[in-house]
Amino acid sequence: METGGGKKKKKWFLPLVLSLLLSTLLVFVSVFTSSSSYSSQLYKTQVKNEVPVFVESKLRASAPSSDPVPRLAYLISGSMGDGESLKRTLKALYHPRNQYAVHLDLEASAEERLELANFVRDQPVFAKMGNVRMVVRANLVTYRGPTMVTNTLHAAAILLKEGGDWDWFINLSASDYPLVTQDDLLHTLSTIPRSLNFIEHTSDIGWKEYQRAKPVIIDPGLYSLQKSDVFWVSEKRSVPTAYKLFTGSAWMILSRPFIDFCLWGWDNLPRIVLMYYANFLSSPEGYFHTVICNAEEFRNTTVNHDLHFISWDNPPKQHPHFLTNDDYQRMVDSNAPFARKFGRNEPVLDKISSDLLGCNADGFVPGGWLRNQGNSNVTLPDHIITNTTELRPGPGAERLKRLINGLLAAEDFHAKQCS
Template sequence: MESVRIAYFVQVGLDSVPLLPRLFERIHHPENVYVVHVDAKVDPATRSRIADLVEADERYVKNMHVMESEMVTYKAISMVTNTLSAMTMALEKSSNWHYFINLSGADYPLLSVERQMSLLARPHVPIGRLNFVTFFPSKEWKPYQFRIRNMHWDPAAVGYQSEKSRLRLIRSLRENPLERHRAFVFTKAEAWMILSRPFVAFVVRSAFAKRMLINHMHVLSVPEHYFADVLYNHSFWRKTIVPDALRKVVWYLRNKRSGQHPFALDGGSTVMSRWEYIATTRSLFARKFVKPDSELMDAVDLRQSGAGLNASDPRVDDFRKDRQIFHNRIVRHFDMLTKKSLELQGYSAPRGAFSSSY
């Protein structure tokens, strides 16, 4: 197989709305499927503009689907249930895709969509055998136990509809009564994933995943735990884990932690001042971006992805070598990661599968 087909899910909040036109342009491909959700806290007029953006473009109408808006609380269970709804829609709308990639509106591709489709179809990677999630080292999981030990309430999960909806910590002298009887390992991972279609179907439909969802109902920052916990705590799916979601997120800048949200890559003293974090990565996407059509996005297109370039621009040839070097670096990293995971499964790659050609 020369390329796979991908289901992209874009979760949109108010701050990322101005970034959508360019993001859609960069990730769209006629053979893929796209599911878009706009938070119900975004005003109706803006939600209508996004729907119009899709409906007015005949390319998007064919394979881009806008979900009915619902309230989503940051860091809470409604983010997970919203993702599960998107997975269900992707499964229903197309039987042809192989991988599911979740995005926010503030993500931007470092590799063109065609290259992403080819990379995930590398000849040594059997379709449906791998799931890419960036797990923290296991020794770092314990400090996050308070997230499941203490109970948290998600207003959106109980139907509370307000633009001021926020996650609220339930103050109690008792810990979560489920915690003392917990029979699974509570892991810690990033919330961004590349998941195989078989696993997506499992997490949407299986009794195992539904029981795990109940156990995560009151967990803080649950998108960083639920899908990772389903993978890790199931004997079959654990063997499919590749511990890197190929996403560049900057949490530390000059030895300072960003806090609740990652640093904006285009938020430095100049637009290009944080280019080094993108230039040295081996990821398919980076986040977060806050400035639409910025010089930094132009640099990504020109020096890395090659997407959206004007062939008449003389700089296209000037940076051709840079783009190839970046592509090759990602391929080597991808091959190293996947080879190790497949060996743990006892899978032997076919002869010549690790050819350097790309």
Template sequence: MPQVANGGFPATERKWILPLLASFAISFILIMAASEEFMGPFYRIFSLRRSGFDSRASTAIIKGPGRPAVLAYVITGTRGDGPKMKRLLRAVYHPRNHYLLHLDRLASDEERVQLALYVQSVRVFNVMENVNVVGKADTVNYMGPTAIANTLHAAALLLRLSNNWDWLFTLSAVDYPIITQDDLLHVLSVLPRDLNFIDHTSDLGWKEYHRGKPIIIDPGLYLSRKSEIVYASQKRQMPDAYKVFTGSPWVVLSRYFVEYCILGWDNLPRTVLMYFSNVVLSQEGYFHTVICNAPEFKNTTVNSDLHYLVWDTPPKPEPHYLNLSDFENIQQNGAAFARQFQQDDPVLDKIDSVILNRRKGQLAPGGWCAGKYSKRRNSCSDLGDINTIMPGPRAKLFENLILTLISNGTFRSNQCKFQ
């Protein structure tokens, strides 16, 4: 049954995921949500009523050479992003994977509860117990280090929640998949599990003066409310103990590298984190700098964030919002995800119907669905064998992208080049 991960404690100690109730009961739950004594027995009684699927369903994850990967997703959002996060979750869900949803502190407690109520209402999520909602929200300012602190917090929670995932994917509410999970799992199943997909460069250019040298303070590190970052009057020298790298903030990290950043069997991850705690847009440099300065990991990088992006001219801080006029290019692209999208933009409906074969309000179908999918019935309300993968034609597009990225004959010895 889904639970809410809270702080550094095991999810089983915080029964924040609430059962689906009639609307008149929501106010009562909001008042009582902090009481573990109340929520514990209520959670257990309700879970018995929502017990599992047909006994023929296979819910045990089978791992091993040639088997599909197991993915962990961090999906983040802010005030008003609940509907977008639900839609994204339905589009990327697969019973083998793990999902952690985080609405930052700008969102209200009611928004978090509504998100938890939705998770509780989906039968597959209850049986697989693989969708979790963060109950104690972090303050997140994308411009400051609270963003990377939130990602590290989420990664630590996912390490506690499961010991069997292979890669960590970071997504936000404005992302959307442009291949199915079966396509993604099929291609990743043949790749070494130590690879890290992280867009990176050491050629900082203008970023050195405008991002590397300025000293900033993010009040979100010590205030409960979100505030604008504060710039110091002086600048500092760039580090010479390690080389700074930068790139896309959206990363796909191997479990082994995530453990290195969280557990840190040498001091590099913590040392680099101290520097980036005062850097603008630290999420665009922290993982990149750690991985490219760690001899154990620098040759595991694939220089891509696996996203399809369209930048305005001149470039803005975020890529262009995609719409129906972009669909043909989206369809021809081999990336796994695209960004960014407005809520319920018609292009998302097009992606659902043409690429994901997903009905409105339903989970994207895959080989794990017990019945044959049709426009009249959502077969994914029934659970089949979660180890069955049925890739479609877009898997070949994604495979071609991966082959292009790793086709260099010196791939393992030519990454993270210092420029």
């Protein structure tokens, strides 16, 4: 009896299990289909009516300006005792189309910084055009540490926020000086793509791997109000594998789109690299180079030149030679728009001003915007021509054109990009 009952139970048990499974499957399909349909409709509604989930998707590099004459944004920085040199460099670089940020670091006295602030405020031309600003909240800059990079980023952020439209960012120091007029420079740059970045760089870091990349340094400027040299940590670190290190000149001309990328960092690369270079000796010679050459959208925009004449030892030491009258002809023959490093009140600056810029030691450089001929006593806004797009390029434009055309037309131009 028990055996027969077990057979009857098996006959109805199997159909029951199958029917339960089938019912469960039908319910699951029904719920999933209706849920998917509802989610699809909800998603379409959200796409139409709400902002994207990720803010970064709305961040993009600025489009190049369509203005036929470009605009430049300058950072001119200095330290204790550089106030007068900074003023002279600023006037030699001045043009109403451009934007300027000047910075004296915290090593300079409050009196020296206040004197510079008063100079910027009281110059009638600056007041009329409103394109020169002092970084009032000064930073402490240790030139072998990352604080020089953070100061550069700080100035670039100020110029993005307050400077309106501009096309290239140029970082200079009080010991730099121009070898061409701004009319020469603007005229020449108006003929090339505004996406280009002039940044001397190489991935062959050589001895720097062991003396700069692997050691760990601390920059007191990150936490102290007193300037002192960097100090070393006993531990070493390995070279990064997530990105490739590059090195080069600390002086560069960077495009507006790349500066946008460095400050917004919508794929986080600039921030990651900045954190690494916070403990890197002489980080200004590597930070921007590493970022630009590891960013797919910018690595093909580089021109491997810093547009400077600099006289180095061979092999190079920490600092270049101070330039004198003996270097004058080599400066001119380089066709570069800038030169460094100059001592304070160096006589060759007077020769450059008179022979190359057409002004005296304390004057604005004449051009299409200025009616006078470099007279230092004429600073009134009445001498500004309203149409600042009028340029009067001179011999300096021809020299600079030869340099840039030669760089862009070189057979190894692409081979030198981030190599």
